[in-house]
Amino acid sequence: xxxxxxxxxxxxxxxxxxxxxxxxxxxxxVLADCDVDAADLHLxxxxxxxxxxxxxxxxxxxxxxxxxxxxxxxxDMCRFDAIKDFRVDxxxxxxxxxxxxxxxVEAITMEDNMSGHWFISDTRYGPLVHARLxxxxxxxxKLVAQVRQQAKKIAGEQGLDYIIxxxxxxxxxxxxxxxxxxxxxxxVTEPTLSGIHDLERVLGVCRHFGIPAxxxxxxxxxxxxxTRKIEDYCRSQDIEVASRIPFDNAVTEALVRxxxxxxxxxxxxxxxIEKLWQNISKMLEDARKK
Amino acid sequence: xxxxxxxxxxxxxxxxxxxxxxxxxxxxxxxxxxxxxxxxxxxxxxVKPVITGSEPVHMxxxxxxxxxxxxxxxxxxxxxxxxxxxITDHVLTFPELCxxxxxxxxxxxxxxxxxxxxxxxxxxxxxxxxxxxxxxxLNVGEAMAPPVIxxxxxxxxxxxxxxxxxxxxxxxxxVEAIxxxxxxxxVTEPTPFGLNDxxxxxxxxxxLGIPCGVVLNRAGVGDTKTEEYCAKENIPILLTIxxxxxxxxxxxxxxxxxxxxxxWKESFLGLFDRVKEQINGRNRNTER
Numbered sequence: 001x002x003x004x005x006x007x008x009x010x011x012x013x014x015x016x017x018x019x020x021x022x023x024x025x026x027x028x029x030v031l032a033d034c035d036v037d038a039a040d041l042h043l044x045x046x047x048x049x050x051x052x053x054x055x056x057x058x059x060x061x062x063x064x065x066x067x068x069x070x071x072x073x074x075x076d077m078c079r080f081d082a083i084k085d086f087r088v089d090x091x092x093x094x095x096x097x098x099x100x101x102x103x104x105v106e107a108i109t110m111e112d113n114m115s116g117h118w119f120i121s122d123t124r125y126g127p128l129v130h131a132r133l134x135x136x137x138x139x140x141x142k143l144v145a146q147v148r149q150q151a152k153k154i155a156g157e158q159g160l161d162y163i164i165x166x167x168x169x170x171x172x173x174x175x176x177x178x179x180x181x182x183x184x185x186x187x188v189t190e191p192t193l194s195g196i197h198d199l200e201r202v203l204g205v206c207r208h209f210g211i212p213a214x215x216x217x218x219x220x221x222x223x224x225x226x227t228r229k230i231e232d233y234c235r236s237q238d239i240e241v242a243s244r245i246p247f248d249n250a251v252t253e254a255l256v257r258x259x260x261x262x263x264x265x266x267x268x269x270x271x272x273i274e275k276l277w278q279n280i281s282k283m284l285e286d287a288r289k290k
Numbered sequence: 291x292x293x294x295x296x297x298x299x300x301x302x303x304x305x306x307x308x309x310x311x312x313x314x315x316x317x318x319x320x321x322x323x324x325x326x327x328x329x330x331x332x333x334x335x336x337v338k339p340v341i342t343g344s345e346p347v348h349m350x351x352x353x354x355x356x357x358x359x360x361x362x363x364x365x366x367x368x369x370x371x372x373x374x375x376x377i378t379d380h381v382l383t384f385p386e387l388c389x390x391x392x393x394x395x396x397x398x399x400x401x402x403x404x405x406x407x408x409x410x411x412x413x414x415x416x417x418x419x420x421x422x423x424x425x426x427x428l429n430v431g432e433a434m435a436p437p438v439i440x441x442x443x444x445x446x447x448x449x450x451x452x453x454x455x456x457x458x459x460x461x462x463x464x465v466e467a468i469x470x471x472x473x474x475x476x477v478t479e480p481t482p483f484g485l486n487d488x489x490x491x492x493x494x495x496x497x498l499g500i501p502c503g504v505v506l507n508r509a510g511v512g513d514t515k516t517e518e519y520c521a522k523e524n525i526p527i528l529l530t531i532x533x534x535x536x537x538x539x540x541x542x543x544x545x546x547x548x549x550x551x552x553x554w555k556e557s558f559l560g561l562f563d564r565v566k567e568q569i570n571g572r573n574r575n576t577e578r
Contacts, residue, residue: 010301010332011299011301011302013301037460037461037464038299038487038490043482077392091469092469098392098396101393135460141433170329170330170463171330171430172329172428172433172434173433194330194541202330205431208430209431255481
């Protein structure tokens with residue numbers, strides 16, 4: 001079983017549209033949406049939810065106003081400014097419990113926090129594990145870990161060859177959680193200076209955690225000079241550019257209709273994504289032989 | 291006045307809006323641009339600031355003086371993040387799991403724990419032709435963006451206009467970046483992905499009690515459902531930017547929209563006026 005995670009650093013480069021197409025192209029796989037705080041993959045895969053589970057993670061402090069003697073100690077010691085006027089702001093509370101340990105009158109208790117839901121669904125392309133982090137909640141990294149664990153379980157039980165996961169933007173906690181231990185990171189970039197800057201940083205994260213990476217340049221014809229810069233950079237870093245996808249409004253048209261672009265038309269975008277999948281599967285096969 | 295620029299979905303144009311708004315205002319207002327997308331900061335690519343100073347961002351993590359430690363296990367018991375463990379006559383710390391709450395050092399009965407700074411990122415401060423600029427940069431491999439964001443915001447001035455570029459998403463880094471704003475601009479695009487994530491972003495700003503308005507970018511692509519949603523939810527669309535390859539190409543070269551197409555400056559000044567009207571209107575309503 002091999003796990004491919006799609007990342008980009010910069011948001012909006014086309015991760016989800018590409019994952020939707022890989023869902024249609026790859027055989028024997030489970031899909032995972034690891035962008036738990038702004039999950040979009042379900043919009044392309046029209047899942048029917050088979051199992052919904054609450055995700056409880058972390059705690060939030062609660063002050064019993066009848067017991068509180070308003071000594072201010074909790075307020076003074078909280079490093080997250082989460083206590084004001086002897087009330088806890090649940091959004092700022094990081095659940096460390098420091099206040100509950102030091103309250104001289106034991107007025108503070110820590111309560112378990114439900115921070116979201118995760119789902120196992122059926123789609124026309126196979127099973128999908130996805131999640132929804134509660135509004136303004138923490139612990140997105142832990143919810144990502146939960147999504148991956150469930151996807152792995154399904155892949156094991158059903159003898160599937162691939163886990164294909166749609167990763168979050170950025171390089172922080174949920175990205176690290178999506179990436180650790182994966183077989184391959186597919187980095188989707190675009191030929192903008194921001195895209196290049198962000199690609200370099202997310203590639204740094206892949207290196208840091210020892211995950212092999214491959215690059216796909218989306219909307220490459222938006223700025224061909226920048227596309228060459230990305231190709232030169234990738235060559236200098238010994239990273240393969242597995243595909244160059246042209247800009248085409250058909251991608252948005254397909255999205256509006258809720259279908260992956262490879263099923264919407266057979267234009268150049270579809271051809272390039274097919275080539276991308278061929279290249280990735282070959283890379284994984286070669287790695288297996290080694 | 292603090293205006294934050296957020297989106298839910300990445301790549302909808304936050305950086306474009308934040309930089310063009312700041313550059314449009316800088317000739318008439320005192321403006322500070324804070325790039326709080328510390329995982330992938332990009333504003334500097336556009337405003338090209340002259341960096342005049344930098345400072346490291348530290349997180350406090352525990353150091354245990356083993357000569358004082360009696361291995362009582364109190365620190366491990368109180369740590370909610372499993373960042374410290376006591377195994378018979380050994381104390382192990384896991385700095386990357388530590389949230390710097392300070393419980394272990396305060397509660398250690400032997401006073402054997404002190405806190406030391408661990409660098410997780412840096413701030414850079416600078417100027418760009420009259421615009422005051424600060425961004426935070428999270429070190430590659432580090433997980434926790436909020437402490438870096440907090441540090442950037444500590445430099446926010448109390449006077450003038452502060453514009454905050456917010457990271458994508460709806461979780462802790464976003465909350466940290468938009469907390470305390472007077473108004474939040476939500477940049478979206480009229481596609482199903484844009485709308486889905488706009489709804490999440492609206493719920494987030496409402497949870498924090500911050501008024502919001504929408505900037506509709508790449509208008510003309512996709513469908514009309516975003517406008518319908520905004521009308522239904524009574525969220526004003528304060529600026530519309532069309533899908534235009536010229537705008538996309540300027541962006542790709544790191545040219546701010548208002549520099550490449552100066553006629554847009556008026557639109558961004560108008561956007562600023564409408565934001566002020568929204569804030570004032572809300573204040574009037576609360577006074578009533």
